[in-house]
Amino acid sequence: MALYWKGMPCFLFYDGELKEINHAAHAPQRWVKISVSPEVVTLDREKTQRFTAEVEVSHPGEMAETYKWSMTGNASPQTTLSTAGLLYLSMDEIALSKIMVRATSDEDPGVYAEAEVTVSNMLQPGIISVTVTPNPFPATGNVNFTVNVQSQAGASIAVMWSRSGNNHQNTVISATGVLSRHNQDNNNPNLRVRATSTFDGTKYGEARPAVTETEETDEPEEPNETGGAA
Secondary structure (H helix, E strand, O other), X not given: OEEEEOOEEEEEEEOOEEEEOXXXXXXXXXXXXXEEXXXXXXXXXXXXXXXXXXXXXXXXXXXXXXXXXXXXXXXXOOOEEOOOOEEEOOOOOOOOOOEEEEEEEOOOOOOEEEEEEEEOOOOOOEEEEEEEEOOOEOOOXXXXXXEEEEEEOOOOOOXXXXXXXXXXXXXXXXXXXXXXXXXXXXXXXXXXXXXXXXXXXXXXXXXXXXXXXXXXOOOOOOOOOOXXXX
């Protein structure tokens, strides 16, 4: 014999014992499903893409059908994803793998769906320019040089310092760009200091000393000792 409360059995007599029925074990299972559209996208830098998500729940009205957007894999902080699912790829986006756009259920954070985004016109790593200062540098004494390297797509801005045209071997430049000059290279117009990109050896900056080269002048002819024509 079973007892009922609000149309549901509460207890059951079995072998002369009164046993409680576990309603939770027989309750309909609760579930959440979520999907994102589009699922695969190829997008140019400085362009936008709108994503949409759809949520299904087992108990509408009882369970949250909302979600939150998130993104992983982007390299630039200027690449953004709005709360409405609008993705913007910045000009400096250099993601080396796919960017993942995710919609996560508010009802169950373990339930989510993702879309893959490939950057189609990605910049290749490279060096734009190398500039050495001061240029020109003082004609005498030691000099501390600095270098400005413009790069793109994450290329290394490291440089290697060198000098050329020196008259003495003790005129040297350090790995940090400090020129130690021997007296024989004071006012040496041929001395050069160069910073070469370690990423791209064809890109370098060079400085020369502030030395004015002496122009050669013709020496005056000596008069003929006899006073006659030479």
